Amino acid sequence: MSLRIKAVVDRFVKELKEALDADIQDRIMKEREMQSYIEEREREVAEREAAWKAELSRREAEIARQEVRLKMERENLEKEKSVLMGTASNQDNQDGALEITVSGEKYRCLRFSKAKK
Template sequence: MSLRLKAVVDKFVEELEEALDADIQDRIMKDREMQSYIQEREREVAEREAAWKADLSRREAEIARQEARLKMEKEKSVLMGTASNQDISKSQ
């Protein structure tokens, strides 16, 4: 009887070990899938951030160009106004 009981217990332990191994392998696969998913999302976020920064840089450069152009136009306007005032003063 004890040999039969030992055989049943051994079979139970063997099946339990197989189930545990299968569970461990499943968890390892799920972990790998999750890591892959996370890496893909991080890559996408990094790409979006790089594109956003490039766009921001282009916009800042355009603003700087517009500010420089406006400053030059203002200086030109002031100089032309001064020249015009001088012409009026000379003609009087």
């Protein structure tokens, strides 16, 4: 009888060890799958972040280019404005002539006429 009990206990211990080994293997597989999933997600996030940073950098460069262009346009406008403001001046001459200075040359206009359409 004791041999029979020992055989039952031995079989029970063997089955328990097999079940534990199977459970350990299952947990190891799940851990590997989870780690693989985490690594893939981290790669995806890193790729999106790199793409976002590249787009941000591109936009910042475009803004800088536009600011330079705007500054140049503003400077040109100021130059044109100063030229235009300084070139035509009504001198309140006795004859009512308008004096215009273009590139340092003075011109007098005595009569005005409507532009033809």
